[in-house]
Amino acid sequence: FQWPQTTHLHHHHVSSITTTPPSSSSSRRFKRASSNNNNIIILHEHANENTAAAAAATAASSTVPTMMIDTTATADADADATTTASDYEFNQSELQSLQQQHLDELSTTSSSFSPNNLISPYSSSSSSAIRGPTTALIYDTTLRDGTQMESISVSCDDKLKITKRLSSFNIDYIEAGWPGSNPKDEEFFHRAQVELDAYTFSKLVAFGSTRRKNIAASDDTQIQLLVKSMAPTVCIVGKAHLWQVTDILRADPTENLNMIRDSVQYLVSQNNRVVMVDLEHYFDGYKFNAEYTLQCCQAAVDGGASVLVMCDTNGGTMPWEIERITKETLVHFPKTTFGIHCHNDCGLAVANSIMAVQSGVGLVQGTINGIGERTGNADLCSIVPSLALHCGCENMNCKDNLEDITSLSRFLDETLNRTPDRSAPYVGASAFAHKGGLHVAALERSADSYQHINPAMVGNQLRVLISELSGRQNILGKIKEMDLDIGDEDVVAERALVILDRVKRLESMGYTFEGADASVDLMILHSTQGYCPPFQVLDYTANVYDTNVDSASRVMSKMETHGLDHHDTSMPSSLARATVKVRVLDDHDHTDNGFLDRLEVSEGDGPVDALANALKKALEPSHPELQNLRLIDYKVRILDPESATRAATRVMIEFKDVSTGRKWSTVSVDRNIISASLNALVDGFEYALKEVVAACVIDFE
Ligand SMILES: CC(=O)SCCNC(=O)CCNC(=O)[C@H](O)C(C)(C)COP(=O)(O)OP(=O)(O)OC[C@H]1O[C@@H](n2cnc3c(N)ncnc32)[C@H](O)[C@@H]1OP(=O)(O)O
Ligand SMILES: CC(C)C(=O)C(=O)O
Incomplete structure (x- = not known):
């Protein structure tokens, strides 16, 4: 292939970057000179005085801060077609140290990174660049990169629902899919034109890639589908890493630059679309060959792109590299808005995104709950609150909706049928859950002592957990939260100590209270003066009748004979029957104490199911509100397996x-x-009726 002898890039500050053909010798050395325009010129070490003077003259008319002018002989200009990126290896560390030196000089002589000098995105001038750290546009790619995560698939209806929800949160851009990828995404953009009319806050983005090599953009099917999507904004991925271009895309580096430029130019020409370019492998590419990566930026700018997004595609970039590369890049393109797109392969996606905004990037791509390819994308549920509450990012359109972010996070999990991550920052159920006694005691004195923000700011709440690690303040906090009239302060303090002691002893027997809020509340209620439970189980039986005692293989052959599978409710199972006798508080009872006894029998799939049915049947006539009660989870854990069939069992019911x-x-x-199951059932039913007890005057105890 032919490496261009000179590439002239015409945009803003970049007036000229001169490159020469790769030589077959692998590494080159450079030396530094400077022009009378204070630019730094990096010359090949064999440059003679004439070439240096010529270079300085070129640089004098340019505002490019750092120019690489390689003056090696052009004898190998007709490099053979097998030349690859490795033949084009600069002495990177030397180049980088020179660039860093230049940046250091810049920062002492100019205030170009001072927040006061940044151009506001809210300014009416379309030629203004949007710059962090006080400003950030938020770009959500949950419905595109998010769906590249293992086990995630979203229907078209759900995509529309999620788009509306994101728009109500004032997300600036919603990348909803790749029309050239599959019929569902094509259908989405078709339906969006009609069904999303009323949801106009967010700009809808259709995703695609640059045109295929060696064809015109107008002939590329993918590009045509982007046009057909009618999305007002399109975002195309282009390669920005020389080695990826030569060895993976297997394209001529110049052709790749043309692919970027032409694709943007063509898309802009179609109804004046806003076009963003995701520069794939940006940071790795920059480390490999900064000059080529910057040329990719220039190609996008030349095509008319509105935003260039630097992508940490493989997720291996460190925060300080993000800072350096972002700052170095932005120096070259002061009038262009840059974005950041990070993956979480090193657990750094959020930190890297924030670092990029601190370094001047004005748009952040991410996903709700951090879903995305491999280990995920940068989590907007962490980035948005961090920018707003910790980084002084004042200009962010969704900032006023921060209180809705926990609900948005749960909405997405619910829609995608995922279990919410309890320990997710800001939005997780445990994000403000306090367990350690010392912490809870300190929180009592100041809510700021163990919390970085007030949880209400993000729509979450403080929770105090009760466990063997509690101190008396954990219990006092719970009592306060329940708003109970237990007595004067001394009585409350004394009760709290008794309850704390019980909790610790019960946990040493295998109980665990932090996931059993109702059992804790009942323990506190039971120590309240005048409290009496709304019912009491007087006795119960549970029987299993089974004439099908079979080994697994015979069970299987019976199922096959009957043509059944394990979902089939008619699968042969044993019969369980339970009786429950209760004494229950009943408004209609006119005997002295207001309680009546009831005996009920029920059947079920197993003994616990039968008991739950019988208990409900016995209580419902007196408390019809129990019709709304459902058991949604039943967990059993064997605590001492070595005791075999005598093992202690912990049962938790939700x-x-x-x-x-x-x-x-x-x-x-x-x-x-x-017994463990019945006790957990009784606690659950009693908790459901706890409001009823106010009317009760008799104490069983
Ligand atoms: C980093 C990212 O997340 S980028 C987004 C990745 N997401 C996805 O890939 C999901 C959607 N993808 C798809 O539905 C399909 O892969 C499609 C429709 C895009 C393409 O499918 P196919 O035409 O069957 O090609 P395939 O998936 O094998 O893609 C590889 C082709 O794309 C080319 N290609 C890769 N990147 C680019 C690019 N930025 N610009 C142009 N062409 C590209 C490759 O060179 C290769 O073409 P070649 O075989 O002619 O060299
Ligand atoms: C297409 C881009 C944004 C991408 O997903 C990546 O580089 O990770």
Whole structure:
């Protein structure tokens, strides 16, 4: 292939970057000179005085801060077609140290990185660059890069639903899919024109790639589908790493520059679309060959791109490299808005994105809950609050909706059928959950002592967990939260100590209370004067009748004979029957104490199911609100497996009131799994009726 002898790049500050053909010798050395325009010129070490003077003259008319003018002989200009990126290896460390030196000089003589000098995105001038750190546009790619995560797939209907939700949060750009990839994404952009009309805050973005090599942009099917999508903004991925171009794309480096420039130019020409370019492998590419990577930027700018997005595609860039490369890049393109797109392969995607904004980037790409290819993309649920609350990023359109971010995060998980990550920063259920006694005691004195922000700012809440690591303040906090009238301060303090002691002893027996909020509340209620439970189980039985005692293989052959699978409810199973006798508080009872006894029998798929059914049947006539009660999770853990069939069992049950959506959990431990289950069931039913007890005057105890 023919490496261009000279490439002239015409845009803003970059007036000329001169390159020469790669020589077959692998490494080159450079020396530094300077022109009368204060630019730094990097010359090949064999440059003679004439070439240096000529270079200085070129540089004098240029405002490019650093120019590489390589004056080696051009004898090998007709380099053979097998030349690859490795033949084009500059002495990178030397080049980088010269560039760094120049940047250091710049920062002492100019205030170009001072926030006061940054151009506001809210300015009406379209030629202004948007610059962090006080300003950031937020670009969501949940529906494109997010769906590249293993096990995630979103229907077209859900894509529309999620887009509306993101728009109500005031996300600036929503990249909703790749129309050239599949019919679903094509359908999305078709339906979006009609169905998303009312949701105009966000700009919808269609994603694609630069044209294929060696064809015209107008002939490229992918590009045509982007045009057809009618999306007002399109974002195309282009390669910005010389080695990726030569060895992976297997394209001529110049052709790659043309692919970027032509594709942008063509898309801009179609209804004056806003075109952004995702520069793939930007940071790795810059480290490999900065000059070529900057040429890719220039090609995008020449084509008319509005935003150039620097991508840490492989996720291996360190924060200080993000800072250096971003600052160096921005020096060359003072009038261009840059964006950042980070992956989380080193767990640094959020830090790297924030570092890029601190270094001047004005647009951040990320996803809700950090979903995305491999280990995910940068999590907007961390980036947005961090920028707003810790980085002084005042100009961010979604900033006023921060209180909605926890709900947005849960909405996405719910829609994608994912279990929310409890320990997610800002939005996770545990983000402001305090367990250690010392912390809870300190929080009592000041909410700021162990929290970086007020959880309400992001729509989350402080939670105090009760466990064996609690101190008395954990219990006092719970009592306060329950707003109970237990007595004067001394009585409350004394009760708290008793409860704390019980918690610690029960946890040493295998209970765990931090996931069983209802059992803790009941423990506190039970120590309240005048409290009486709304019912009491007087006795119960649970029986299993089974005439199908079979080995696994015979069970299987029976199922095959009957043509059943394990989802089939008619699969042969044992029959379980339970009786429950309760004494229950009943408004209609006119006996002296307001309680009546009821005995019920029920069947179920197993003994615990039968018991739950019988208990509900016995209580419902007196408390019809229990119709809304559902058991939504039942967990069993064997605590001492070495005790085999005598092992102690911990049962945890989660309940839900379907009329209010409220959920609660209970716990019990016993060597008899049926007893443990019944106790956890009783706690759960009692908790459901806890409001009823206010009317009760009799204490069973
Ligand atoms: C870093 C990122 O996340 S980029 C986004 C990645 N996301 C996806 O790939 C999801 C959607 N992708 C798809 O649906 C499909 O891969 C398609 C429709 C885009 C392409 O499918 P196919 O035509 O079957 O090609 P395939 O998937 O094998 O892609 C490789 C081709 O794309 C070319 N290509 C890769 N990147 C680019 C680019 N930036 N510009 C132009 N062409 C490119 C490759 O050179 C190769 O073409 P070649 O075989 O002629 O050399
Ligand atoms: C296409 C770009 C944005 C990308 O996903 C990446 O480089 O990681």
